Each structure stands twice: as structure tokens, then as C-alpha cells.
Amino acid sequence: MNHLNFSGGPGVLPETVLAQAQQAIALVPETGLSILGISHRSEWFAGVVAEAERNIRELLQLPDSHAVLFLQGGASLQFSMIPMLLLRGTAKTAEYLRTGYWSGKAIPEATLEGQVRVVWDGAASGFRRLPGAEELSCSADAAYFHYVSNETVEGLQFHEIPGNDAVPRVCDMSSDFLSRPFDPRRFDLIYAHAQKNLGPAGVTVVVIRRDLLEKAPAGLPALLDYRSHLNAHSIYNTPPVFAIYVVLLVTRWLLNEIGGLENMAALNRKKAALLYQAIDASAGFYQGWADHANRSLMNVVFKLGTPELEGAFLKQAGERGFSGLAGHRSLGGIRASIYNAMTLPAVEALAAFMEEFRRAPC
Numbered sequence: 001m002n003h004l005n006f007s008g009g010p011g012v013l014p015e016t017v018l019a020q021a022q023q024a025i026a027l028v029p030e031t032g033l034s035i036l037g038i039s040h041r042s043e044w045f046a047g048v049v050a051e052a053e054r055n056i057r058e059l060l061q062l063p064d065s066h067a068v069l070f071l072q073g074g075a076s077l078q079f080s081m082i083p084m085l086l087l088r089g090t091a092k093t094a095e096y097l098r099t100g101y102w103s104g105k106a107i108p109e110a111t112l113e114g115q116v117r118v119v120w121d122g123a124a125s126g127f128r129r130l131p132g133a134e135e136l137s138c139s140a141d142a143a144y145f146h147y148v149s150n151e152t153v154e155g156l157q158f159h160e161i162p163g164n165d166a167v168p169r170v171c172d173m174s175s176d177f178l179s180r181p182f183d184p185r186r187f188d189l190i191y192a193h194a195q196k197n198l199g200p201a202g203v204t205v206v207v208i209r210r211d212l213l214e215k216a217p218a219g220l221p222a223l224l225d226y227r228s229h230l231n232a233h234s235i236y237n238t239p240p241v242f243a244i245y246v247v248l249l250v251t252r253w254l255l256n257e258i259g260g261l262e263n264m265a266a267l268n269r270k271k272a273a274l275l276y277q278a279i280d281a282s283a284g285f286y287q288g289w290a291d292h293a294n295r296s297l298m299n300v301v302f303k304l305g306t307p308e309l310e311g312a313f314l315k316q317a318g319e320r321g322f323s324g325l326a327g328h329r330s331l332g333g334i335r336a337s338i339y340n341a342m343t344l345p346a347v348e349a350l351a352a353f354m355e356e357f358r359r360a361p362c
């Protein structure tokens with residue numbers, strides 16, 4: 001059942017968006033063609049890219065100092081493109097926070113391009129918490145500062161923006177982009193692939209301060225050079241037309257049906273509170289992974305007493321139509337991902353199931 005898809009990614013999408021996407025595969029009325037066969041050089045598609053960008057700008061209140069790009073290669077390619085732009089050929093050091101699985105994947109890619117310093121490493125605390133500002137000694141002349149706003153695997157989310165405003169701030173927002181408002185002027189580069197919160201896999205949204213591009217080193221391959229994509233309005237080579245169209249539909253949904261990021265954040269807080277309440281009221285039957293202060297509103301990660309009990313939980317949940325609840329392969333346990341499109345009634349149903357299972361686990 002689609003609406004009970006608690007998968008960590010690709011994640012659930014709004015029903016109204018799925019219906020429109022289905023219609024577009026059959027026929028886009030303005031063009032008389034299926035979206036799967038529409039030219040990426042058509043006027044119609046240029047309009048799709050332009051409106052998707054406008055909507056993201058409106059949702060974020062993004063100033064013109066920042067460009068919006070639609071790229072391929074997922075978040076993982078950004079792990080490389082960012083140090084290629086900002087670290088290659090400099091004598092400076094890039095500073096990274098290692099707070100979980102995904103930031104841990106970004107760091108080795110940066111070391112291929114230059115000096116990297118891990119400012120804080122969560123391994124010592126088992127990736128159960130995030131650092132407070134007082135624990136971070138960021139330098140004032142780093143090439144850039146990189147962190148992951150929401151560690152999707154461990155369910156850890158920053159509720160304040162870390163780092164030094166004097167240093168370019170780079171953030172992987174793949175699993176919480178457009179889930180809450182924030183001040184985009186405090187960021188120099190934000191990236192978020194679509195498949196957790198924005199649309200299907202295949203497109204990655206990049207928000208980049210235009211003046212960062214002045215630092216680009218010579219000799220970058222065109223496809224790995226943000227300037228190629230900026231100059232070509234994200235149509236440098238054949239882009240994922242369908243994926244970008246679905247991102248457009250999701251931004252329309254956020255603007256018109258949800259009413260903006262404040263409303264989205266309020267709903268997300270309400271959904272997360274239901275599940276954390278079920279954990280906290282369970283007298284240790286469910287054990288939340290993250291420290292309370294760093295709990296994610298997108299990925300609720302918890303364990304049960306034994307692997308057998310977790311197996312029984314997943315089996316019964318599956319029989320009730322819940323899917324995608326198994327924890328990430330690196331961590332085990334249970335992970336309920338409650339991205340933007342996950343509805344309140346679906347989360348209520350999961351919280352009720354958790355309560356029921358706790359009372360009669362087998």
C-alpha cells in the first residue's frame with residue numbers, strides 16, 4: 001500500500017503527484033506527447049525547469065546570489081564535484097563533520113582532491129548524537145565546511161546550523177531538503193538528490209552561490225563543472241526529464257496544497273512526535289537510537305530487545321501493509337522514514353501498531 005511506504009529512499013510521494021505523473025506518462029496535453037518522449041530541447045521542458053526553479057526559490061526565499069541547478073549522479077557525485085571545485089589546487093584544508101553513514105561516505109572522496117580535516121567524529125559515541133556548537137573548533141580560513149543536515153541512516157538531524165559563517169558552508173540536505181524553512185543565505189552550496197523527499201531518483205538539486213564559481217580550477221571535465229550546467233540552464237546534456245517534472249509537481253504540491261515550508265515543518269513535527277512518543281512511552285520496549293536533542297523529524301530509528309523481536313515486528317508490520325521499516329543494512333533495527341509526503345493518518349496507524357505490538361508481541 002503506497003501510503004504506508006516508510007522506506008528510507010526512494011521515499012513516498014504525494015498521491016496527487018503520482019496521479020499527475022501517471023497522466024503525464026500517457027499524455028502531456030500541452031504537447032500531445034508522452035513525457036517519456038518529449039524533447040529536452042522543447043519549449044515545454046524549458047518551462048518545466050524554469051518553474052521548478054522558481055518554485056524552489058519561492059519556497060526557500062532564495063536570493064539571486066544563489067543559482068539553482070538540476071544535476072545527475074545523485075548526492076554521491078556531489079561528494080566529488082564539491083572538492084573538485086573548492087579544494088583542488090588550493091593550499092587550504094576542507095573541514096568535515098563525521099556524524100554518520102553518509103558524511104562518512106563524503107570524506108574519502110574529498111581526500112582525493114586535497115587536505116581534509118575531520119572537525120568532529122561521532123564514531124566515538126557510536127553515531128548516536130551530534131556535536132554542540134561548543135564542541136566544534138572550526139578554523140576561519142578553511143576551504144569550506146561540510147556537514148550532513150540529516151543523517152538518514154542513524155536518524156540524527158541538526159536543529160541548528162553548525163560552522164563558521166566566515167567559511168563557505170556546504171550541506172548535504174538529501175533527506176530533509178524542503179522539509180522545514182531555513183535561511184539559505186547562510187549556505188554557499190546545498191545539495192539534495194530527489195529520491196528521499198522531492199521526487200524520483202535521477203535528479204539532484206544544487207543551490208550554489210554564484211560567486212563560488214569564480215574559484216573553479218581550470219581543467220574540470222565539462223560535465224563535472226557546475227558552470228556548464230549553469231550556462232545551459234540545467235540542460236547541458238540530456239537531463240532526466242521525467243524526474244525533473246515530478247520534482248516540479250512536488251514543489252507545486254508544497255506551495256499550493258501544503259502552503260509552504262512553515263506548514264510542512266509543523267506537520268513534520270507532529271508526525272515525528274507521534275512516533276517518538278510511542279518509543280518514549282514504551283518503558284524500554286522500543287529503544288530510540290538518537291539522543292533526544294538530535295532526533296530526526298524525517299527518519300525515526302529504533303531497536304527492540306532482540307533480533308527475533310525485531311523480526312516479528314517487521315513481519316507483523318508487513319502483514320498490516322506497512323513497508324520499508326527495516327533499518328539500513330549498516331545499522332539494523334527499525335527505521336520509519338516519514339518524509340514530507342508521508343501522511344499524518346499513516347503515521348497514526350504506525351504509532352497504533354507499535355502500541356499494539358508492544359502489548360502482544362507475538
Ligand SMILES: *Cc1c(COP(=O)(O)O)cnc(C)c1O
Binds near residue numbers: 074075148150173
Ligand atoms: C541517500 C543519501 C545519499 C546517497 O545519495 P545517492 O543519490 O544514492 O548518491 C547521500 N546523502 C544522504 C544524506 C542520503 O540520505
